Amino acid sequence: MVQKIVIVGAGPAGVLLAHYLLRREDCQIEIYERRSDPTLSDYGSDRSFPISLFPRGRLALQKIEGLDKKVGDRGSFCQGSLMYSGKGKTRLLSRKEPLLTIDRNNLVTALLDTLREKYESDRCTIHFNCQCVGLDTTENIVRFQDKDENRLNVNYDRLIGADGARSSIRQYLQEQGKLNARQEYVSDAYKSLFFPRIKGDLELAPDKIHIWRRPGNVTVLLVPQFEKFLSGVIIFPADRNPLEPLKTKEEILAYFQENFPVFARLMSLDEAEALLQNPVARVLTVRCDRFHYGDRILIVGDAAHAVSPSIGQGCNSALEDVLVLDRVIEKSAENWSQIFSEFTTTRLADAHAVQELSSYSLPRNKRLMFEFVLQIMGRRFLHKLFPNSFKPFIFDLLANPDLSYSEILHSSRNWIAKVKRSQKAKIE
Ligand SMILES: Cc1cc2nc3c(=O)[nH]c(=O)nc-3n(C[C@H](O)[C@H](O)[C@H](O)COP(=O)(O)OP(=O)(O)OC[C@H]3O[C@@H](n4cnc5c(N)ncnc54)[C@H](O)[C@@H]3O)c2cc1C
Numbered sequence: 001m002v003q004k005i006v007i008v009g010a011g012p013a014g015v016l017l018a019h020y021l022l023r024r025e026d027c028q029i030e031i032y033e034r035r036s037d038p039t040l041s042d043y044g045s046d047r048s049f050p051i052s053l054f055p056r057g058r059l060a061l062q063k064i065e066g067l068d069k070k071v072g073d074r075g076s077f078c079q080g081s082l083m084y085s086g087k088g089k090t091r092l093l094s095r096k097e098p099l100l101t102i103d104r105n106n107l108v109t110a111l112l113d114t115l116r117e118k119y120e121s122d123r124c125t126i127h128f129n130c131q132c133v134g135l136d137t138t139e140n141i142v143r144f145q146d147k148d149e150n151r152l153n154v155n156y157d158r159l160i161g162a163d164g165a166r167s168s169i170r171q172y173l174q175e176q177g178k179l180n181a182r183q184e185y186v187s188d189a190y191k192s193l194f195f196p197r198i199k200g201d202l203e204l205a206p207d208k209i210h211i212w213r214r215p216g217n218v219t220v221l222l223v224p225q226f227e228k229f230l231s232g233v234i235i236f237p238a239d240r241n242p243l244e245p246l247k248t249k250e251e252i253l254a255y256f257q258e259n260f261p262v263f264a265r266l267m268s269l270d271e272a273e274a275l276l277q278n279p280v281a282r283v284l285t286v287r288c289d290r291f292h293y294g295d296r297i298l299i300v301g302d303a304a305h306a307v308s309p310s311i312g313q314g315c316n317s318a319l320e321d322v323l324v325l326d327r328v329i330e331k332s333a334e335n336w337s338q339i340f341s342e343f344t345t346t347r348l349a350d351a352h353a354v355q356e357l358s359s360y361s362l363p364r365n366k367r368l369m370f371e372f373v374l375q376i377m378g379r380r381f382l383h384k385l386f387p388n389s390f391k392p393f394i395f396d397l398l399a400n401p402d403l404s405y406s407e408i409l410h411s412s413r414n415w416i417a418k419v420k421r422s423q424k425a426k427i428e
């Protein structure tokens with residue numbers, strides 16, 4: 001029997017999920033997205049940020065023919081990171097395997113373009129500018145509002161909330177007592193950055209992530225995109241935003257000239273103005289006690305388990321969700337009465353593990369950070385010599401998609417406990 005599956009949210013998880021489901025003849029998909037169609041807007045015109053895709057996330061893309069290549073063509077492969085010191089010196093941290101980085105909006109447009117190329121409109125429709133505003137679980141109806149404030153009632157056989165960390169579907173289920181979720185803001189906030197990579201005689205390397213760290217936990221991170229652009233973020237503690245006192249574009253430019261002189265050379269007064277107007281964004285983490293309601297509703301990706309971006313796993317785990325769901329559908333011989341509850345059973349522990357890893361892998365104090373770098377180098381060296389006695393350290397484990405997040409957390413439990421203790425001690 002044909003299943004009408006409504007997906008809320010056309011982010012990486014929602015659109016990749018549509019690709020997977022449409023491989024099955026019996027699925028008809030409708031996607032509803034609050035924002036406008038990103039394939040129609042100018043690159044860099046929207047608030048976005050770069051995403052690093054590890055083998056885990058890329059494995060989920062690779063199962064759909066042509067997708068990994070399309071994403072690769074629109075991103076950039078970074079061979080390492082260039083760290084810029086306050087005195088203008090640079091230090092290269094090279095990588096063995098190049099890392100695919102792509103601006104979030106570019107990732108979504110690559111997924112959407114391929115979806116449109118592959119599937120006829122009668123099996124898959126995408127409705128932009130449609131925000132989910134209500135859910136009736138008795139009648140199996142989800143409500144949307146378009147940009148002219150017209151209301152739309154849409155019935156579904158299955159409903160999947162892929163609507164991000166502030167998921168409306170999760171919120172409705174929570175309000176109706178159908179699942180429990182805990183939400184917390186991470187202590188850092190950020191503003192998106194978008195700049196030319198080349199200006200005058202300054203050209204930043206096209207195959208490196210560019211990082212500036214300054215006192216007060218302020219970091220600028222820029223990643224090359226396409227040929228001539230850099231997309232990135234300035235990250236700072238939410239309660240100590242260094243840009244807050246700055247009221248004019250001239251003051252913004254002067255702040256960057258003083259604190260990030262190399263980067264400031266890429267900035268014109270117009271770009272300083274754009275940065276001034278760009279809103280400060282906060283990151284929310286989410287921990288749920290289940291991901292489904294009955295056999296009709298499921299949440300995936302950030303809606304189900306948003307994490308701190310500190311170790312770059314949010315999108316990777318969101319894409320992996322789709323792969324896991326696909327395996328569950330396969331295993332249950334497409335028996336939809338079991339699929340969603342089975343997804344919770346299969347995925348819950350890993351979702352909690354990736355949250356723990358994301359919150360507590362990277363220490364915030366200098367001494368532990370030094371130990372962290374030593375641990376990575378030392379374990380790499382020892383693992384090479386005695387592979388059976390020494391496992392690699394967290395980042396190298398995360399790069400292995402054959403290891404689940406729960407296994408990685410188990411192997412790293414002593415380190416995670418140490419970082420947790422240091423953070424608790426700081427609060428007390
Ligand atoms: C600064 C920063 C850096 C990051 N870096 C990395 C990284 O390096 N690696 C990594 O793996 N992850 C990274 N992440 C995390 C990553 O961006 C997310 O995990 C990923 O985007 C989740 O995908 P998603 O599809 O689940 O949700 P989202 O990308 O949030 O997409 C959800 C979609 O749902 C739509 N929506 C929301 N509400 C509604 C509604 N009511 N009705 C209809 N539509 C709705 C939204 O408009 C959006 O398009 C980073 C995040 C941040 C903030």
